[in-house]
Amino acid sequence: MILQHLGHSLRTKAWPILCLSKRPSSIILPAIQRTLSTSSVLCRKAVIKREEYFLKKDNIPAGFSIIYRAPMENYLTTCNIVTSFSFLAIGGICAFTYLKDFHHIVVPFEIEYATLTANETDLLYFLGFFFLINAVIRVMVNRYPLRIYRNDKQYIAVFEGQIPLVTKQFSFQQGEVTPVPPGGVLPWQESRYKINDKKVLLLEDYFRTPSELNAMMMTEKLDSE
Template identity: 30%
Template sequence: MCAALLRNSIKCINLRLNTTVLTKRNICTSALRCKWRNASSADVERSLLKGDNLPANYQLIYRAPLEKYVAWAKNVSTLTVSLITLVAGYNLATTSMNFSSALKKIDVGVLASTEADFYFFAVGFVLINMAIRIFVFKYPLRIYKSGEKYVAVYGSQWPVGTVKHYFQRGQIEEFKNVLNPWSHIIFKLGHRSSMLIIDYFKTPSEFHELFKEKET
């Protein structure tokens, strides 16, 4: 009898947990949709269209989240790389182009306990900055369409500005790679692989319409 009561109690607890999870998911989904509706108002869309320097016949169909955070990460990366390059260049120039002498002149104790650790730190720093740059390259901030023509707007690798990538309807396919943990959101838009978060399309049909073959 005790065992039966215990099983029933566990079932009730699981039911309450599952209900809570479903409720939270519904709230999150509703919040995303509300955010998109607010962000896609006519005034905001016209402002974005003007800022991206596109003709008025283009319509906004996708707007990615975290645009400010992506720009912030890119600019911090640019600033730190620039400062380190300037410091390294100055030290190399004042030590007769001898890297070992320049490294000894720098107080590595602030960053690492030994000189070897400093090299590992430098390699990790380079890899992190490369990851940031690759993410910026693959992360479209906005997608517009005009008939069967599409244009994706990406952040520039420079501190300011954007880069545009044009493609046609039907020029999209899934980019599958077992080594990529984000392969489920990577698509090839023309010849450029990009990360698309489906929840941030204006409507689900706008996403599915990308896959339709171009009308002849």
């Protein structure tokens, strides 16, 4: 009896699986296609909603669409904030020490766990290196477009502003973008371009389509041909 009961239970549980396996592909494939179609529609809606958000955020005129969105926007914003406050802090300290007569400062500056500087020369080296690092970061931030919008042959690039949490716009036309030979100390040497006289960093992988960068560099003469 026990063996009969177990056999009946197994047949009962296995029957739905066998039925599904025998179901013709003409029934299963449409269901899979409907699922993929629904996912595609949801993805398109999400992309459109995201684009509308950036158009409104950057206050872009009607008719433009986003073709480029760079990564690490939050890191760029953080760097902009840190360097801005660093310049203000160091500038305030330098102004204060100048007014109080720098040569009357007693060195070394003793802190709780270590000695900050050994003499005035070390302090000047430290401040010079600090300003150099901050200047390099600021240059990279100013050359790094966050987003680029296009309306036919007109383009608008959005950059981090000189004031933290404020963006600035730079307008240009098709054919005004040219590659720049590698050089300097900034990263992404192969991604250096020039828009008129402004040097920028454009990462090819973050354009909407691979052809957008080529179209942006195409001159009117080549376009007419």
